[in-house]
Amino acid sequence: MIEACGVPHTEVDLILVNGQPVNFAGILTQDVGVDVYPPSETGSLLFPEDRLQVRNIEKFVADGHLGKLVRDLRLLGIDVTCDPAAEDRQLVTTSSNEERALLTRDRRLLMHAAVRHGYYLRSQNPLEQTIEVLRRFDLGSRVTPFSRCLRCNALLEPAKKAEVLDQLEPLTKIYYEQFRRCPGCGQVYWSGSHFDKLRARVEEVRASLADQS
Numbered sequence: 368m369i370e371a372c373g374v375p376h377t378e379v380d381l382i383l384v385n386g387q388p389v390n391f392a393g394i395l396t397q398d399v400g401v402d403v404y405p406p407s408e409t410g411s412l413l414f415p416e417d418r419l420q421v422r423n424i425e426k427f428v429a430d431g432h433l434g435k436l437v438r439d440l441r442l443l444g445i446d447v448t449c450d451p452a453a454e455d456r457q458l459v460t461t462s463s464n465e466e467r468a469l470l471t472r473d474r475r476l477l478m479h480a481a482v483r484h485g486y487y488l489r490s491q492n493p494l495e496q497t498i499e500v501l502r503r504f505d506l507g508s509r510v511t512p513f514s515r516c517l518r519c520n521a522l523l524e525p526a527k528k529a530e531v532l533d534q535l536e537p538l539t540k541i542y543y544e545q546f547r548r549c550p551g552c553g554q555v556y557w558s559g560s561h562f563d564k565l566r567a568r569v570e571e572v573r574a575s576l577a578d579q580s
């Protein structure tokens with residue numbers, strides 16, 4: 368009944384029928400009062416034992432339209448898979464099998480019964496979307512910038528300069544000594560000129576997160 372009104376079950380944290388909590392299996396009869404509450408960012412105040420959503424999810428799968436959000440989250444060290452070619456069915460399966468919360472702006476996708484955890488992004492702005500996800504899943508303390516590959520999501524490993532020498536431009540060989548490499552796709556990372564932009568993005572996210580708290 369609630370989804371028929373356009374609200375995916377992943378956005379419903381508490382259902383009260385005549386003032387008493389019920390779960391998703393509750394059957395509605397006529398002449399009852401129904402209250403529906405979203406997940407609370409400020410902590411669950413009413414009926415904390417009867418909340419229907421989980422907050423402490425740390426793994427995500429994003430639909431293919433969210434490339435900038437995916438990049439932001441990986442930059443912050445958050446585990447998020449994204450296959451731009453994935454069809455809806457694959458996204459639902461990945462979310463269910465790997466217990467990843469599904470991030471999307473497609474409400475119908477979140478209505479699949481197999482989706483246990485998910486989040487409907489309100490904003491179309493990547494920075495605001497990033498803040499939404501950090502707040503909804505309480506990830507502020509989980510942020511570890513520059514620990515994950517921006518291209519493929521794998522955790523980066525330290526690499527000796529000699530091991531990555533053949534992948535470096537001439538000036539990089541001269542000026543940089545510390546490198547990290549992705550064991551997934553082989554991408555090499557170092558604190559070159561692009562690093563300042565990434566660091567600025569991390570600071571932008573942190574400032575926005577602090578502003579809204």
Ligand SMILES: [Zn+2]
Binds near residue numbers: 552
């Ligand atoms: Zn990679």
